[in-house]
Amino acid sequence: MSEKILLIDDETEFLEIMSERMQNRGMNVTTVASAKDALKKVQDENYDAIIVDLMMPEMDGLETLKALKKINPEVQIIMLTGHATVEKGIEAMKLGAMDLLEKPADLNSLSEKIHKAKARKMILVEKKTEEKIKNIISSKGW
Amino acid sequence: MGGQIEGLNKLDLEGKGLQSYDLQYSGLQYFGAMSASIAHEIKNALAITNENAGLLEDLSLISIKNGQPLDSERVARLSRKVMEQIKRADTIVKKMSQFAHSVDDPVKVVSLSEVVELTLELGRRTASTKSITLAPVSCDFPISIETNPFLLMNLLWIVIKSAFKRVNSDKKIEIALSKEDKQAKIIIKHLVFYNIMTCQENIGSPDLEQEKRIIHLADWLNAKIDMNNEDKIIITISPIKQITKSTIAN
Numbered sequence: 001m002s003e004k005i006l007l008i009d010d011e012t013e014f015l016e017i018m019s020e021r022m023q024n025r026g027m028n029v030t031t032v033a034s035a036k037d038a039l040k041k042v043q044d045e046n047y048d049a050i051i052v053d054l055m056m057p058e059m060d061g062l063e064t065l066k067a068l069k070k071i072n073p074e075v076q077i078i079m080l081t082g083h084a085t086v087e088k089g090i091e092a093m094k095l096g097a098m099d100l101l102e103k104p105a106d107l108n109s110l111s112e113k114i115h116k117a118k119a120r121k122m123i124l125v126e127k128k129t130e131e132k133i134k135n136i137i138s139s140k141g142w
Numbered sequence: 143m144g145g146q147i148e149g150l151n152k153l154d155l156e157g158k159g160l161q162s163y164d165l166q167y168s169g170l171q172y173f174g175a176m177s178a179s180i181a182h183e184i185k186n187a188l189a190i191t192n193e194n195a196g197l198l199e200d201l202s203l204i205s206i207k208n209g210q211p212l213d214s215e216r217v218a219r220l221s222r223k224v225m226e227q228i229k230r231a232d233t234i235v236k237k238m239s240q241f242a243h244s245v246d247d248p249v250k251v252v253s254l255s256e257v258v259e260l261t262l263e264l265g266r267r268t269a270s271t272k273s274i275t276l277a278p279v280s281c282d283f284p285i286s287i288e289t290n291p292f293l294l295m296n297l298l299w300i301v302i303k304s305a306f307k308r309v310n311s312d313k314k315i316e317i318a319l320s321k322e323d324k325q326a327k328i329i330i331k332h333l334v335f336y337n338i339m340t341c342q343e344n345i346g347s348p349d350l351e352q353e354k355r356i357i358h359l360a361d362w363l364n365a366k367i368d369m370n371n372e373d374k375i376i377i378t379i380s381p382i383k384q385i386t387k388s389t390i391a392n
Contacts, residue, residue, distance in 0.1 A: 011186055013223070017193040024200050055182055057270040082185030103185045104192035 003118050004046070007031045008038045008064065009053040009080070021107055027114070035059035035067070042071050049098075049117035051110070054081035054088065062091060069096045074124045076117035080105060165293075165362060168355040172296045176264045180238045183267060187231040194224045237263055244292040249382055252294075254285040254319055254326050261295045262317065265302060272306050274313050281319040287326045288381035289363060297359035298328060298377065301367065304352050305375055308333040328377040 005027050009015050015031040022029045030045070032038045035056060042050070050068060054061035061079055068075055079092045079100045089100045098120065099113050198220050205212045240260055262276045269276050302315065309315060309332065316331045360367055366378040 011190065014186070014190050014193060017190065017197050017223075021193060021197055021200055024204070055267075055271070058273050060271060082182040082189070103189040105189070107193075107196055 003027045003048045003114050005029045005114060006038060006041055006045075006047045006050045008033075008035065008051065008056070010034065010056045011053070018107075022111075025107075025111060027111075035064040038064060039067055039071065042068055042075065046072075047075065048121055049076045049078055049114045051078045051080055051114075054079050054092070062088070062095060065092060065095050065097055074121060074128070076121050078110070078113050078117060164354060165358050168300075168359065169292065169296055172299060175268070176241060177238075179264065179267045180234060180241075183234045184231055187227045187234065191224055191227045191231075194220050194227070241295075244295060248290055249288060250291055251286050251288050252291050254287050254328070255279050255281045257291050257294055258298065258317060258319065258328060261298045261302075264295075265299055268303075269306070269315070274306055274309055274315060276302070277314055277316045279317045279319060283321075285319055285321045285326050287379060289379060290382065293359055293363055294379065297356065297363060297365065300352055300355050300359070301369075301375055301377060302330060304349075304356070304369075305330055305333055310334055310373070324381055326379050328379070330375040330377075331373065333373050333375065 005022060007015055007019055007022075007029055009018075009031075010033050012033055015033065019029040019031050030041060030047075032041060035052075035058060038050070038052075052061045052064050052068075056064070059067070061081070065077055065079070068077060073096075076098045077096070079089075079097045080103055081088065081100060082103045092100055098117050101110060101113065198217065201212060201216065201220075237260065241264060244257075244260075258279045262279060266276050305315060312332065314332055318329045318331060320327045320329065356367065359365070362382075364380045364382045366380075368376040368378075
C-alpha cells in the first residue's frame with residue numbers, strides 16, 4: 001500500500017514539483033501552503049507522514065508541529081528546513097519530530113525517512129490497539 | 143551628535159564605552175538575523191531548482207523505461223522554472239551584496255528611499271512570519287542624506303519591529319519619506335495609537351533591550367524619534383559628518 005503523505009510548505013512551486021516527484025514514486029500526496037490548512041486536514045484525515053517546512057508565515061514549523069501533535073500524538077512528522085541550527089533541530093526533536101532534513105533535500109533520503117515513519121506509525125497504532133484489547137479483556141473479566 | 147526620543151523612557155547611558163559595545167553588538171545581531179533570513183531565501187530557491195532538476199531526471203528515466211520520447215514542451219517549461227529560480231536567487235544575492243557593502247563607509251551620501259527599501263526587502267520574510275506586510279516605500283522625489291547607512295538600516299529595522307505590536311487591523315505597515323531643509327523624515331504609518339503614559343501595558347512599547355538600542359543608534363545617527371504620535375512613528379534624521387571609523391570602534 002502506498003504511503004499517505006501531507007506536505008506543508010508556503011512555497012507553492014516547491015509543493016507542486018515535490019508532490020509530482022513523490023507521486024511518481026507511488027506515494028499518495030496531499031499538499032497545503034499554510035499551517036492553518038494543514039491542521040484542518042489532519043483533523044479529518046490520517047497520514048503516514050507529515051512533512052513540514054520549519055519557517056512559514058503566520059505559524060512557523062515548530063508551532064505547527066506542536067499543534068499537529070496535539071490533534072494526533074501518533075502522527076510522524078519530518079521537518080524540512082532552509083537554515084537548520086542545532087538548537088532548532090533539538091527543539092523539533094524534543095517536541096516530537098521524527099526527523100529533520102535540510103533543504104535542498106535528497107528525495108531518496110526523504111523517501112527512506114517516509115518508509116521509516118510509516119513503519120513507526122504502524123507499530124504505535126498496533127501497540128495502541130493491543131492496549132485497547134487488553135483493557136477490554138480486563139474490564140470484562142473474561 | 144545626540145538623538146532625542148519622544149515616547150520612550152530615556153535610559154541612563156552608562157558611558158560611551160558601554161554604548162559603543164551595545165551599538166556593535168546590536169549591529170552584529172542585525173547583520174546575523176538578516177544573513178539568516180537571506181540564507182533561508184536562497185535555500186528555498188535552491189530547493190525548487192533541485193526539485194525541478196530531479197523532475198527532469200525522473201521524466202528522462204520514465205521515458206527510457208517506457209521507450210517513449212520526452213515531452214519537449216514539459217522539458218522547456220521545467221527549464222524555464224529553473225531559470226526563474228536562478229533569477230530569484232541572483233536578486234537575493236544582489237540584495238545581500240548591497241547589504242554587505244552598507245558597512246563600507248562610516249558616513250556616506252545615500253538615497254534614503256534606496257536604504258529604506260533595502261531594509262524593507264530584507265525584513266519582509268520576518269514580517270510575514272507575523273502576518274505583517276511591509277508595503278513598498280512611497281516617495282515622490284529623490285532624497286539624499288549624509289549618514290551611516292548600516293546604522294540607519296539597523297535603527298529603522300528595530301523601530302519597525304517594535305511597531306509590529308502596534309500594527310493596524312489591516313496588518314500592513316506603510317513607510318513614507320519627506321524632507322524639510324537638511325532633515326529627512328521616515329514616517330512609519332498604519333499603526334494604532336500609542337501613548338507611553340496610558341498604553342504601555344496594553345500596546346507593545348519597545349522592550350528594554352530594544353529601547354536601549356534605539357536610544358544608542360539614534361544618538362549616533364543624530365536622529366530624533368517620535369514614537370508618541372497618534373498612528374505613526376516619525377524618525378527625523380539630520381546629516382552627520384563627524385563620525386569616523388575610529389569613533390565607531392571606540
